[in-house]
Amino acid sequence: MEFDEVVRRRRMVRGYDPDRPVPPELVDKIVRHGLRAPSAGFSQGWSFLVLTEAADRELFWSSTATGSNGWLDRMRTAPLIIVALSNKSAYIERYAESDKGWADRDESRWPVPYWDIDTGFAALLMHLTAVNEDLASCFIGLPADRTDAFKKAFGVPDQFTPIGALTVGYRGADKRSPSLARGHRPVAEVVHHGRWASRGEV
């Protein structure tokens, strides 16, 4: 598919055909594209937990979600879940190497958490790859108070933090996010030219 078409079609889809799994070769292509994301110092401090078996997917939902609701019912139809996890320590160690020289491992050197941002890059590349393969997908966060339960359920080492999960499948009955009614912020509000407040702007 043309890149522009992928950008146009990209949206979060929250309902899937439960009887149509994602072919293994597409699972493989999606995760391999995730590995092609850029990262600071080529640290690649990410890992992906890939869940295709029904019992594993059920464990994901039971460990991360609480209660029951229509959203959860629709999300549970996804035949594939990819959890994206960041590893801050991989960045701290990478930048302590001689070519970077932050041997003090001082975290205040980091203006923003590139481990989370780079892992987000990987998640977005996987999401776009799904669109390109005529698959639907949705990126969701894990509730902060369920992180420990999730990590324990899947044996995730301490240094990894789930930044979110991508549900993937063939499109089923969807329900658009009510948030979309907010509309896109106008370009003139988001984009600043030359200075924050150009002449004439407030």
Add this chain to the structure above:
Amino acid sequence: MEFDEVVRRRRMVRGYDPDRPVPPELVDKIVRHGLRAPSAGFSQGWSFLVLTEAADRELFWSSTATGSNGWLDRMRTAPLIIVALSNKSAYIERYAESDKGWADRDESRWPVPYWDIDTGFAALLMHLTAVNEDLASCFIGLPADRTDAFKKAFGVPDQFTPIGALTVGYRGADKRSPSLARGHRPVAEVVHHGRWASRGEV
């Protein structure tokens, strides 16, 4: 360009043709694609500072860089700089609305900083769009100890944090990042199926 081709060609390029500006319609297309990134609760808590004038670009480099070196000389050839800024307060306020209900504005509810991750999504979409238009680009962080100088120089309000800048232009003399010699992490090390440690894995 086909999406897969964009993914294959994507790389960080650190040298540009200084005599070939990015056509205004492509600047516009790049930032509009940035606005199409997904965001938690459709918060869209990002802003982009677009610098095309030589004096503005010079101010960017003089406010953010220190000393002189070959890397900086090559990066300065970029005819377009887009600084991506995140706004945490937009997320805190969005999720305090009645449909989300986090009226206490408690930041501990946020497992990871989606304001930075979402703004990263926008930056990656702009980077990929540049590739699709046969432009070269590079995403760089701003040094933590230069953030204040940068914000003062451009009149950036307190609540915005630069998560990085995208340099864009037609490809010039480049120098590959020495970090690439590290190689990609192997798929088997990054990707875990079903559980972190599958049977047979250490």
